[in-house]
Amino acid sequence: MSSTALLLWAKGPGFAFAAAVFLFGVTLRVVEMLWLRRRPDRSVARGSGALQGLRTVVSRFLPAPGLVARSPVVHVGGMVFHLGLFAVVFLYGPHIAAIRGMTGLDWPGLPTGAIDGATVLTIAAMIVLLIARSKDPVRRLLTTGADHLAWTATLLPLLTGFLLVNRVALPFETLLAVHLLSVELLLVLFPFTTLMHAVTFAFARYYAGAIAGRKGAHS
């Protein structure tokens, strides 16, 4: 198969399959989760659950006071990784162009140099976090093969994207195809691994905040 044919496959049928699995899986997991519902709380509400729930979705982007000092690597590393990943995925011109083409949405991006820097930082943070995790006996016990799979599936698009933009090895077309295939792997795994937290975090935070809010407490 020529690199052009591979690229065409990755952009056409390959992407169609990955996008279908992604949309199907994410919808399935969200609908299933919502369908389970919560037991109705019959007590008299002492505060607004909904408001506190929404506030918690946002407020938990920042770590609770004192936590950064207690485990700096997890918090700083986690922050760098998540912000970096967000910038790389959503603020790079060609990515915006792809999303614009599929959804019609558009927003300004960052210069290539900034995205390059963010990619390096994101990959570095991933490696540091993995090492920290493997050194901590408790988290090592909690880590499963699926977590390593999710880690690898996240690393691959970053790595291939970096090689692609900087034209390291292989012709651009081949690298672009490999990059797209790595994104497709990520899309397929997303709904069925811990990667799904990129969607479910909002529900989890909302529930936690809303339960506390009804009781008149801060979450």
Added chain:
Amino acid sequence: MSTKPALLPLLDSHGISRRDFTKYCTGLTAAMALAPAMAPRVAEALERARRPSVIWLSFQECTGCTESLTRADAPSLEQLILSAVSLDYHHTLQAAAGHGAETARLKAMAENAGQYLVLVDGSVPLGDPGYSTIAGRSNLDILHETVAGAAAVVAIGSCAAFGGLPAAAPNPTGAVSIGSLITDKPVVNLPGCPPIPVVMTAVIAHFLTFGRLPELDSLGRPRAFYGDTIHDRCYRRAFYDKGLFAKSFDDEGARKGWCLFELGCKGPTTYNACATVKWNGGVSFPIQSGHPCLGCSQPDFWDAGSFYRPLSQPWGADGHLAANAVAAGIGIGVAAGMAAIEAKKRAAAERQPVTLADLEVKP
């Protein structure tokens, strides 16, 4: 070896001085990534009175490659060089027709056996040879006959190099590239729709100067011209790197000369020399004129979807597919939710309460 009118008087008659010719050879030498000291050798090889013959075969093509070389209204330096140097057979350019033309080809082949170059534009129909014939003979036949005594073959244009537009899905004629048919001779691919004229001349000049073809890449293209992508050499690259893109053909970005990536530019995947050598004597090239690169020198560019879709945009998924996937997700999600609730109820109903007695250690 064919004896042709001397090159310099011919150029002179078209208002091209020796100085212009020397300058051209220096440019050619630089374009071929050769040392500047080689320029006189290149000039000398082109000037030589006796040189190997060139036979140009045209199969399933649109004559755009010849057009590129001749530029119809005023003959280009490239065409003059090629004609004066050695062109012994070319449907479009030769005066002879019918049997006379075919005789010229056979004569050139016999006189230059083992040494002539065969230039081919157009692809060969393997599905039904009747789609393209010359003097009642199939393209495949003529190709094999002509190439048998050749020193090397040059596939000119994307059709000859990779199948081209005739090979576009569903490829009704069964069009194939020249390289896929010729396995026992060196084949150099000069893709492009059409290829840059100087690239054709340079390959011939290289062959005449050194007696061999230039260094090729994995797709059989001369590295000197196809070693970099358009994007690597594009003057709009600074805008790409700053994230400044034209979003339509007449927006502010387009007027300011920003990058054309979002308008579908295939520069990043296209290996060619348009951004450096340019067209029409170095005047401009598509991106400079405000149009995204189509990627016309890449294999399969004809089947790669819209010219105006950004390179990074996949096209496999459409609204229909998305709606079906979401609908399936909702359906199965609800079913899974109901099953989970049922399982929970069943577990609650079947739960065996643990009593104190159960927990006591039995002797």
